[in-house]
Amino acid sequence: MLAMPSPDWRAKRRAAALGDIVEMAWELAREHGLAGLSLRDLARRLGMAAPSLYSYFDSKHALYDALFADGYRAMLEMDPPAEGDDVRTTLRNVARFYMQFALDDPVRYQLLSQRTIPGFEPSPEAYALAQEAYDWTAAPLRAVVDVTQGDLDLISAVITGLVSQQLANDPGGTRWVRLLDDAVDLLVHRLEQRKTHPASPRGRRTRKKRNP
Amino acid sequence: MLAMPSPDWRAKRRAAALGDIVEMAWELAREHGLAGLSLRDLARRLGMAAPSLYSYFDSKHALYDALFADGYRAMLEMDPPAEGDDVRTTLRNVARFYMQFALDDPVRYQLLSQRTIPGFEPSPEAYALAQEAYDWTAAPLRAVVDVTQGDLDLISAVITGLVSQQLANDPGGTRWVRLLDDAVDLLVHRLEQRKTHPASPRGRRTRKKRNP
DNA sequence: GTCTATAAATGGATAGAC
DNA sequence: GTCTATCCATTTATAGAC
Known part of the structure; x- marks a missing residue:
């Protein structure tokens, strides 16, 4: 049969x-x-x-798109960064998690976080995964402190910068890796300062209004 | 004749x-x-x-090398970032200068600051230009404050991170550009803190020695 | 879904005449 | 230094048989 x-x-x-x-x-x-x-x-x-x-795959770009999605799925399947007892510990965990993920596979990092393939843009579905991974990574941080989008953007920029410099100028080394804790301290200082003065979070600098 | x-x-x-x-x-x-x-x-x-x-050019890579050198020469021919009255102003000028240069020509930035062309590495001569441009950019900052290599590395990472995120996730926009002043404030805080406690610049965290 | 055959083009690079 | 001619490999992608 x-x-x-x-x-x-x-x-x-x-x-x-x-x-x-x-x-x-x-x-x-x-x-x-x-x-x-x-x-x-x-x-x-x-x-x-x-x-x-x-x-x-319909095209080579479709393959890149699958790789892009796969890269973020791999992140989402990892053990998430642990929520620590305080902001500093938590942010450190998140930062280390992301840095580790990036340095573990520079080519993957290049596809996921840089615009380097001429003409390639992730599909909406793949980009949604990127968003999900982003939120998932930041979740432990959100759990322990109020963060604005600006905070998160600055945090992501600082970590990204360390990774980027490490890969470009000292591949395989630790020149920027070992600055991670210092960078975390800077960012924590910003968050703590926010918490202390919730009423005027950006009040350090004053701006003139054009037509008062 | x-x-x-x-x-x-x-x-x-x-x-x-x-x-x-x-x-x-x-x-x-x-x-x-x-x-x-x-x-x-x-x-x-x-x-x-x-x-x-x-x-x-002996090869395509030799052309890339010429472009690499040309990019840094272009930087060195610009008006240098102005030395300000204080650390904050000076660092802001330096940061804005670099960010402007990068965003003005993303492709140039990609060649100069990312390892994206398979097999291409700048020649020693070209890389020397990169070093020179790096020192030249940092000069105004050195003139107003004592900075360690770690300081400069962290500064370069933060600016690079803003540029990188801006280009990758909001090309043509200002989502990370507008965080530049905040980032400068963070970095200045680190430099000021250093100045206040010159004896124990990293003394915020204590580490155990392995064999005391 | 897999193959062969092939398109149709591009890639970097070399040989050798002028 | 510039050209023509050419090499030889590579590329993505399609047509059509099995």
């Missing part, structure tokens, strides 16, 4: 193949650079013909 | 041609992305045959 393959089985099979492709794509990207990734190499390493990839 | 072209004239001619090539290369890179730059396009836009470029 010939059993019909269940749709469920088909879907699983396809998902598994898709996962293999994405995984191998990361491997090649790490070897030859993100821009150096080629569908030919990818297919060869998978033991399949290059055109076969097109039954999984 | 046939006049011999003076070596001087030849050198000038060559330098001018070289400058034209570099300028056009920037233009194309801005159009098609840094990685999307091709020697064929470049030659066509210059009205010359592609192989002719090889009398100016």
